[in-house]
Amino acid sequence: MPTAVCPGSFDPVTYGHVDIVSRAAALFDKVIVAVLVNDAKRSFFSVDERIAMLSQATADMGGVEIGSFSGLLVDFCAEQRATTIVKGLRATGDFDYELQMAQMNANLSGVETVFLPTSPQWSFVSSSLVKEVARFGGDVSRLVPSYVLERLNHRLAE
């Protein structure tokens, strides 16, 4: 199978993301995890920090690279010669939005989107909830790798 792009904000990477990327890596020859650079949106971690955490999280996965992009995802896919976008679907709530983006991307360039159902143990996990729970002192140690937790706690203490 050819190259796939796994796009997202990854602010920060969670075990839910790790699950999707590792399963995508088993399906495609090459998977490019692509961090969206969005200057209009204030992020918790810088793009470099997010890339560093993703690099650690995927270090033991063959055929996985980390990149970043701004602008349209379909343009990044074309630059990388990637024919497929891989997205995780947690619950029905994700579906409407993801379907619309998949159809828009297909309409723009013909790129296909493949949805992988999130493994049940991570179906409630999102970067936003992880940050919110951590901000109020909740335990997120089972939801993110230890180095992500360390950076989260460090940033919250600043």
Ligand code: PNS
């Ligand atoms: O992790 P997220 O924030 O749900 O990821 C959303 C992402 C990055 C996949 C989406 O916002 C995106 O593709 N942005 C790039 C701009 C673009 O191509 N927009 C048109 C999408 S149809």
